[in-house]
Amino acid sequence: xxxxxxxxxxxxxxxxxxxxxxxxxxxxxxxxxxxxxxxxxxxxxxxxxxxxxxxxxxxxxxxxxxxxxxxxxxxxxxxxxxxxxxxxxxxxxxxxxxxxxxxxxxxxxxxxxxxxxxxxxxxxxxxxxxxxxxxxxxxxxxxxxxxxxxxxxxxxxxxxxxxxxxxxxxxxxxxxxxxxxxxxxxxxxxxxxxxxxxxxxxxxxxxxxxxxxxxxxxxxxxxxxxxxxxxxxxxxxxxxxxxxxxxxxxxxxxxxxxxxxxxxxxxxxxxxxxxxxxxxxxxxxxxxxxxxxxxxxxxxxxxxxxxxxxxxxxxxxxxxxxxxxxxxxxxxxxxx
Numbered sequence: 001x002x003x004x005x006x007x008x009x010x011x012x013x014x015x016x017x018x019x020x021x022x023x024x025x026x027x028x029x030x031x032x033x034x035x036x037x038x039x040x041x042x043x044x045x046x047x048x049x050x051x052x053x054x055x056x057x058x059x060x061x062x063x064x065x066x067x068x069x070x071x072x073x074x075x076x077x078x079x080x081x082x083x084x085x086x087x088x089x090x091x092x093x094x095x096x097x098x099x100x101x102x103x104x105x106x107x108x109x110x111x112x113x114x115x116x117x118x119x120x121x122x123x124x125x126x127x128x129x130x131x132x133x134x135x136x137x138x139x140x141x142x143x144x145x146x147x148x149x150x151x152x153x154x155x156x157x158x159x160x161x162x163x164x165x166x167x168x169x170x171x172x173x174x175x176x177x178x179x180x181x182x183x184x185x186x187x188x189x190x191x192x193x194x195x196x197x198x199x200x201x202x203x204x205x206x207x208x209x210x211x212x213x214x215x216x217x218x219x220x221x222x223x224x225x226x227x228x229x230x231x232x233x234x235x236x237x238x239x240x241x242x243x244x245x246x247x248x249x250x251x252x253x254x255x256x257x258x259x260x261x262x263x264x265x266x267x268x269x270x271x272x273x274x275x276x277x278x279x280x281x282x283x284x285x286x287x288x289x290x291x292x293x294x295x296x297x298x299x300x301x302x303x304x305x306x307x308x309x310x311x312x313x314x315x316x317x318x319x320x321x322x323x324x325x326x327x328x329x330x331x332x333x334x335x336x
Contacts, residue, residue, distance in 0.1 A: 085229020
């Protein structure tokens, strides 16, 4: 049996839905697409710039193994729906999950086969498309036939020459119907300007954890109640309909749920943030508690619920100018 076939069979045995293998080369076409985004959305260039590094081939890296795995079996935390994106509720990088243990076992298997795993970045979605194991949706996410876009993509760079999958002629071949554009219509901030287009400077998931700037006033109201991620385009997608079976609880999600209630975020102390929340939801970084509070305030404001009015007004005198500013914006918006 060829070694590539052994790798794929092991991946499937460990619960991955698909597995493909491609040669580790520069992703020139990917860089071209990044450049096109920068040209189309020059105000958002900073949020695209770092993607260029993902396209550089790693020294001593010969092959890229890419696998997809769905999270459709997991139940969402009801109180977090509309506030936290599903892919972040069900994070397969969390060490205590079975998916993380399976990933480590897969890596051990690659080493047993004599491979060295090379550290480095891979444009995961593009790699999946190039390996032919997924197709892009108009919302720029990768879809596989079993899970829709409700999936994780794992990649490994290895030093070994392997047998490679044939890349499709058109890597941007879509999983969507030509006539569909429901994801574009559903985007609250109009970040999706068309099929396979995205202004990251308006994408809710990207904007929420931008450490270098506060959220622009023209999109705050449109960001709805989301505080960590956004599912609007995926929830509107017909391909995703009926994909989620929701039969299992995700490990320790319910234990984290109470910490992410809006009121609890606003009263959270640094110790709780650093020791409980940030290890599980880490995109804002160790100094990111202010961002969580900022997003919680904006979420409260956008609910329009009077039960939050006192908390919003209280933060108009916050010593952090960023929280003070968003609170005053909310008071003006709500007329309180």
